[in-house]
Amino acid sequence: MSKTKERIRESNLRYRQSLGQNFLYDEDLLATLVADAGVGPEEDVLEIGPGAGSLTAPLCDAAHHVLSLELDERLIPLLEAFMAGRENFSLLQGDVMTANLAEITGNLRRPFAVVANIPYYITTPLITRLLTCGLPLSRLALMVQKEVAEKILSHPGEEGWGPLAVRCQYQCDPYLARIVPAACFTPPPKVDSAFLVMPLRQEPAVRVREEKDFFQIVTAAFALRRKTMTNGLCASLHLNREEALALMGRAGLDEKIRGERLTLEELARLSDAWTEMKEEKDK
Numbered sequence: 218m219s220k221t222k223e224r225i226r227e228s229n230l231r232y233r234q235s236l237g238q239n240f241l242y243d244e245d246l247l248a249t250l251v252a253d254a255g256v257g258p259e260e261d262v263l264e265i266g267p268g269a270g271s272l273t274a275p276l277c278d279a280a281h282h283v284l285s286l287e288l289d290e291r292l293i294p295l296l297e298a299f300m301a302g303r304e305n306f307s308l309l310q311g312d313v314m315t316a317n318l319a320e321i322t323g324n325l326r327r328p329f330a331v332v333a334n335i336p337y338y339i340t341t342p343l344i345t346r347l348l349t350c351g352l353p354l355s356r357l358a359l360m361v362q363k364e365v366a367e368k369i370l371s372h373p374g375e376e377g378w379g380p381l382a383v384r385c386q387y388q389c390d391p392y393l394a395r396i397v398p399a400a401c402f403t404p405p406p407k408v409d410s411a412f413l414v415m416p417l418r419q420e421p422a423v424r425v426r427e428e429k430d431f432f433q434i435v436t437a438a439f440a441l442r443r444k445t446m447t448n449g450l451c452a453s454l455h456l457n458r459e460e461a462l463a464l465m466g467r468a469g470l471d472e473k474i475r476g477e478r479l480t481l482e483e484l485a486r487l488s489d490a491w492t493e494m495k496e497e498k499d500k
């Protein structure tokens with residue numbers, strides 16, 4: 218049995234499902250994940266949800282410094298004991314969804330990587346928070362549910378293609394590092410998982426004049442899944458049909474196309490057309 222698993226057993230700690238506590242103990246797998254994450258000795262890492270520290274320890278072996286943020290207060294003394302003597306490790310107790318990320322990562326070398334076996338109950342809001350927090354990130358390397366990985370890697374017109382995939386592919390160049398079967402976790406979750414690596418792009422995948430407008434268009438594209446983009450524009454941007462048709466025309470798009478079929482490039486064209494239309498109205 219791994220050292221961390223033994224510690225958890227000895228402490229009589231019960232896994233909290235409500236906190237997404239599905240721990241990994243297989244040391245070979247954990248070493249492989251750290252290698253997949255591509256962390257080097259010059260790089261600092263933010264780890265979310267260290268749990269018993271089983272991923273934290275090999276991360277510390279590979280990285281320059283690891284800062285781990287854990288919500289569950291019961292795990293803090295265990296982690297402190299397990300990681301004692303490691304000088305390139307710091308631990309904070311808190312909630313990644315409300316913590317002041319700029320403040321807590323203030324001492325990390327920039328850009329830093331986020332590497333984590335994340336709690337699945339916050340997957341989408343967490344990825345969105347990390348990608349919109351404005352911090353200089355090199356990469357996200359995250360364990361997610363397999364279906365979420367499929368979504369993030371999907372293409373226009375596929376079922377998974379939606380706001381999360383657009384956001385991730387716009388800002389990152391995501392790829393699947395490996396599938397991790399449910400049986401590798403303790404306790405096992407209901408579904409298989411996937412380790413996804415998402416290097417941040419130097420520049421977004423497509424250029425848009427106003428990013429805020431781009432994400433408004435993205436919301437419009439997927440709000441009414443089975444309807445045309447023209448209808449989506451009417452509903453989300455409060456346009457009349459004539460205005461929505463004019464916008465589609467400016468972007469060179471067929472008025473009957475569904476929003477869920479639009480590529481990043483087409484969404485960007487629509488976004489710029491929307492920016493332009495608003496500027497003309499304001500004149």
Ligand code: SAM
Nearest residue numbers: 236239240241266267268288289312313334336
């Ligand atoms: N890293 C460990 C491993 O791989 O075995 C544990 C991973 S477990 C899937 C998720 C961890 O995130 C748990 O330790 C849980 O307590 C912690 N957690 C849950 N919600 C959190 C939150 N909002 N902020 C920070 N940590 C959280």
